[in-house]
Amino acid sequence: MAGKLVYMVGPSGSGKDSLLQALENGLPDDCIIMKRVITRPENSPGEVADSVSMQVFEQIEAEGGFSMSWRANGLAYGIPKDLDRHLAEGKTVLVNGSRSYCTHVSQLYPDVIIVLVAVKPELLRQRLVNRGRESLQEITLRLERNSCFEQVLQNKLSLQQLSFFLLDNSGDLKQAVGQLRDKLEIWCSAGMQSDKSPLLS
Numbered sequence: 001m002a003g004k005l006v007y008m009v010g011p012s013g014s015g016k017d018s019l020l021q022a023l024e025n026g027l028p029d030d031c032i033i034m035k036r037v038i039t040r041p042e043n044s045p046g047e048v049a050d051s052v053s054m055q056v057f058e059q060i061e062a063e064g065g066f067s068m069s070w071r072a073n074g075l076a077y078g079i080p081k082d083l084d085r086h087l088a089e090g091k092t093v094l095v096n097g098s099r100s101y102c103t104h105v106s107q108l109y110p111d112v113i114i115v116l117v118a119v120k121p122e123l124l125r126q127r128l129v130n131r132g133r134e135s136l137q138e139i140t141l142r143l144e145r146n147s148c149f150e151q152v153l154q155n156k157l158s159l160q161q162l163s164f165f166l167l168d169n170s171g172d173l174k175q176a177v178g179q180l181r182d183k184l185e186i187w188c189s190a191g192m193q194s195d196k197s198p199l200l201s
């Protein structure tokens with residue numbers, strides 16, 4: 001039985017990586033989180049990713065080493081080809097993704113479940129400042145990028161009849177983690193039946 005791709009998207013700073021890190025302890029059986037390949041400097045605080053130079057990234061990409069890759073925030077992000085092996089083995093695989101890539105992912109993986117992580121706009125800047133990884137200029141660029149996606153994305157996903165689960169992470173992280181874990185348990189045990197209606201939280 002084919003596995004299930006759970007593609008988590010949302011503004012930089014909305015908490016995707018924090019949610020995934022919190023989920024790591026106690027993931028349901030046969031559920032894994034893909035480690036990303038990013039051209040972000042080694043030892044950047046936060047997400048544990050494989051850091052590579054742009055030259056190496058483009059070489060891996062050219063050799064077909066990624067199941068998916070995209071550019072954003074002046075960085076390149078790649079999901080290793082191992083994703084497809086895990087799915088073929090029937091695993092549920094969580095990926096920290098990009099809103100700009102959702103449509104493409106749904107064409108590659110029609111049964112994908114998209115988790116749209118939301119956070120109140122007034123909180124986003126403070127979250128990014130508190131993270132302390134990006135410069136104020138980089139934070140401004142991320143916030144401007146986000147303003148292009150707000151609302152449009154949900155309408156687009158609904159129009160395309162894509163399953164998506166809206167997860168509000170404006171409150172306590174533990175609460176959002178609990179909601180996501182509950183959903184994961186359902187997705188992992190429900191025979192991977194994808195529900196084509198938007199799964200609003």
Ligand SMILES: Nc1ncnc2c1ncn2[C@@H]1O[C@H](COP(=O)(O)OP(=O)(O)O)[C@@H](O)[C@H]1O
Pocket residue numbers: 010011012013014015016017018019046127128130131132169170171172173174176
């Ligand atoms: N529910 C939350 N409440 C308060 N701070 C949060 C919450 N979720 C995440 N954070 C913090 O916000 C910042 C951005 O989170 P991060 O997981 O890096 O977001 P993303 O991966 O979406 O860019 C981090 O400093 C993180 O510790």
Ligand SMILES: O=P(O)(O)OC[C@H]1O[C@H](OP(=O)(O)OP(=O)(O)O)[C@H](O)[C@@H]1O
Pocket residue numbers: 009010011012013016017047071072073075077096097098099100101142145146
């Ligand atoms: O296309 P968007 O939906 O705007 O997302 C832009 C990028 O930000 C997300 O990563 P992450 O949140 O880790 O970015 P960061 O470098 O700001 O942490 C996501 O994985 C994309 O690579």
